[in-house]
Amino acid sequence: MARISIEVDGVGYSDDVEPRTLLVHYLREQVGKTGTVVGCDTSNCGACTVHLDGASVKSCTVLAVQADGHEVTTIEGLATGGELHPMQQAFHENHALQCGYCTPGMIMQSIDLLHDNPDPTEQEVRDGLEGNLCRCTGYQNIVKAVLAAAAATPTHSDAAAGTGRSGGTA
């Protein structure tokens, strides 16, 4: 057993874990964050995506011990004060989910995507979601939701010139 201390969705936890415990299993079984789910065993589907120190990772491909001393944000930590995160709201308004199993990972990755590229093109959104599989939606409304969330969030380029798309590949 190893002792780890992790901040999850703003709350600190200290727990004993087996070194082999995956971060996703730690979150689900020890912290009770069952909003983050497991969809595969090869790091392909992205359903387990969380933010580790602000960057998206697949929590099935991180050991809990690797996250010792770090901060994790899950789908359950996004809404604050009863207000949905703009990306959650965009997924709802654009019917970007059906069964909802991929949705936590999809939303977490979409937030990361806009963090890196606040004003993406449709293709950039699609490419930025290449590590997240959805079997229900055909992706069209997910892409639409991410673009809507981008449009709803003021960016530097919008503020500076209002020229719409700027070189977003940076």
Place this chain on the structure above:
Amino acid sequence: MIPAAFDYTAPESVADAITALGSDSEEIKVLAGGQSLIPVLRLRLAAPTLLVDIGRIEELSGITEEADTIVIGAMTTHADVAESDLVREHAGLLAKAAQTVADPQVRHRGTLGGALVHADPAGDLPAPILVLDAELVIAGADGERTVAAADFFEDMFTTAVGENEILTKIRVPKHTGWGAHYEKFTRVAQQWSIIAVAVTVQVDGGVISQAKVGLVNMGSTPTRASAVEQALVGQPATGDAAKHAASAAADGTSPPTDTNGDAAYRRHLATVLTGRAVRAAVGG
């Protein structure tokens, strides 16, 4: 799926890591970013008894500049390599290849050193490292040694890094001003390369003065398409010249056959995609 049980240690210095590797645990594996290793452990295709996590050794991360060389710590992530201004300016091929590895989440965790030591024949980073004539710095109980990329990749999943050693940094000679292109051929975006071609060229006055071409998944290790490189030098930086030179791209290769294509198809792809990659590299 959950990995089989193992012991774990996370040393905070290279020296401590080397010591840990020298312990008497039955099967020791180094954990870098874990993006290849952890799935392997989950599927229980490997069951080490001790994992030495080198993720907490600060000196192993970061990108610096030394005269004619870019020095990349082995634990630098793909995302950091891809986004580094230094790498983009002086080793554009590596930045471009790093940007194609798996998906954004994996690029946040996966490391250059981890990918090189894993040495998957379909991996995206060994070929650029080979092509850029990088040097790999390996630390062991007896101190550091440096291995040329050409001598580093020994076989499928096998490198010059010994059992009690770790790769610490990658020294990439500056290729400032060289054009570069990484042409990756897959059926779906996050797939491993069916094949890929890594090209970097120097063009002087419309003529190719130096050319370096590497192939991914055309054998058990990344390979240099030497015949293509030679054929390109002195040629005008045009599509026709590229296509002509690329016809020799598959010479001497022994590509695999799998559900995505047979060896003959891969050889054909190598010639077509090499031509395209060179064309793109001279154009950019």
Place this chain on the structure above:
Amino acid sequence: MTVTEDRPTTEVGSSRLRKEDQRLITGRTRWTDNITLPGMLHLAMVRSPVAHAKITSIDVDAAKASPGVVAVFTGADINDEQGSLPCAWPITEDQLAPPHPSIAVETVNFAGEIVACIVARTAVAAKDAVELVDVEYDDLPVVLDMAAAAEGGDLTHPDLGTNVSATWVFDSAEAETGGNVEQAISEAEVLIERTFRQQRLIPAFMEPRSVVCDPTGEQTTVWSATQIPHILRLMLALTCEISESKLRVIAPDVGGGFGGKLQVTPEEVVTLVVSRRLARPCKYTETRSESLLAGHHGRDQIQKLTLAAKQDGTVTGLKVELLADMGAYLGLVTSGIPILGAFMYNSIYKFPSYRFVCKNVFTNKNWTDAYRGAGRPEATFAIERLMDELAAEIGVDPIDIREKNWIKHEEFPFSTVAGLEYDSGNYEAATAKAKELFGYDALRAEQRQRRDAGDQVQLGIGISTFTEMCGLAPSRVLGALSYAAGGWEHASIRMLPSGKVEVITGSSGHGQGHETAWSQIAADRLGMPFDDIEILHGDTQVSPRGLDTYGSRSLTVGGMAVVAAADKVIEKAKPIAAHLLEADADDLEFSAGRFNVKGTDSSVGLTDVSLAVFAAHNLPDGIEPSIDAEATFDPANFSFPHGTHLCAVEVDTETGETKIRDYTCVDDIGKVVNPLIVEGQVHGGLVQGIAQALFEEAVYDDAGTLVTGSFVDYLVPSAADIPHFTTGRTESPSTTNALGVKGVGEAGTIASTPAVVNAVVDAVRHLGIDDIEMPCSPHRVWTALQTASSGADTPRDKTMVDDNADPSHNAQVSDGSGAEGFTGQGGLG
């Protein structure tokens, strides 16, 4: 009469945002694997690595001694309780089927079959012990090739004496629904013969299957990631010989199914049996690898097709000779899947003669069963590919050849050669709209230019005009097809005293948006606010009657049950309202949630009646104090949505790579309850169909080992691999239900596969190619190009032409004449 503003009457047809989203976007979802119970044990399965063998010994001692392990069960240990997994669809009286134990007892018949079950205090401890079970196998011959298996040779199940489970025939001459197809073939001026392969697919729902059984109450409660809680309850009771009343099945939030969770699984039976043996709650959750290996597969058919036509393009007959790979066992509806396609090969066309012969064959592979579309995608693929081939053969635009043969809108209702009655449709309208949205003529012009220029990247245009039978199904029809159950659906409505409404449905949604759509239907029907309606489902204790969700049936059958139950509520409320209003019931009209006395402003709300019956202080004499109602709806006929899908694909002739450039579809699914949900269903369906055309294939090696055993090799496309879709609708309301709805769950999947493959073939037809096997991988496309340019025949059967036919229409188009003739006219089409 005034309508209260908070009682909208136009819910149906509006793009209501989904009420089920809130928990899904915040991570408050209840998946089966989230459930933990006091004292719960965890199961892990030991699975056979070999495809066909006798089990000679199983040593579980080491596993039993492993830390945390509570028990280990082999097939022999539970054989008195596990029964045989059910097949509910004996398609013929003499259908052959082997016993289907949940844990193999004497032999294993496919790689992945369960041979033992570990029960431990933690999931980790259970998995650790899996490797400690030592099973010895004595190999038996492995049967993998369904065509060879159908002819004899090694047997999958030696006790059956044959690999053929059943042979099922429909012949229009015998059924007196049309003429004799052999005669049509012998008299044909043009014959198109093709053999198509429907590759094996894996449903690949995102939520791996999971089951929790709690035997500690008076009823054993089973939570399962299933599409079919009601059917599962009955089948578990019958299989394990447990009183049905002692079982409660709950499908909590379920993460997709696509037919893959329309099953009674070995894992469900084992978890149930083991939990009862040990008197402890037990959970089993599969890994993705197990899901791909052992969750049932789909498709896997070989279609030998003969289309007879006149020189002018009029089709005179279609003969279908089908081989369907069952895999090693018959699952719940395995044997019926090809039969669901039997009625759809004639699609939207007026074929005068038709014959369908299907042989169901056993092999040593995982068993096949329902996968989105189930039989109908295969049929649609076959006929839509054939129509393109016929168009190329006689040199006309592929849309023209369809128009020549399809049922015209004024000809509905139309009795088809397969014996169905199509109630409504307008193929002309959908096609015209699709062509306009797509820019068909401009794309044809661009295609001509690229061909003329010999571009490295060629453009192909694929057409798919499809129909499907939805709303499975009229119970009498299912009975005639020997299906063991009916096809009705049930709903009940509870009118709560506070004015709120609970609608209980037997449909069991798993992502379709039932909670929103059913609320819209009930809101309109009862004149109640959308937000005051709660939809309850997926729990046999809450929703005691139901036949669950599959086959695009929920709205057309389950939605109609809600309508019928709502109407009963109003009927029951009416005499009470009359009593409260001191009026004659005959003088009341119901509108926008209120009973009004005609010609007055005197009215009472339905919710007032709810409260009145709750109090029951002041009711007419002899009236039951309840306006709750239930209804079971059994449709008289299927519904027949249709649509026209157009796909433009670019093919890189140097690499064989394909790229969808444009995809436009216009679907006619009748009346629409929620356009937002409908569009989402279409998008998702399209991607699954496209994935069959281009990406996905379950591959076994020569030893019968699944090669595509993870998402590394089983290529489910991501957003980066999929284009933007242009969707449109036309509307011919169904005449077989009061809502006028037809069903949409499978439309996209059924239509898109042939549209894409037709486009790929069309892009390279002028180079001498007339078929490419699915998935049309770059390697396969490139190989076809190599073969064609070397002058060899394409690998398919040569197209045969009657000796008397015009030799200029010989079907070998490698000389380019057929293709040239066609493209020359394309712009006029």
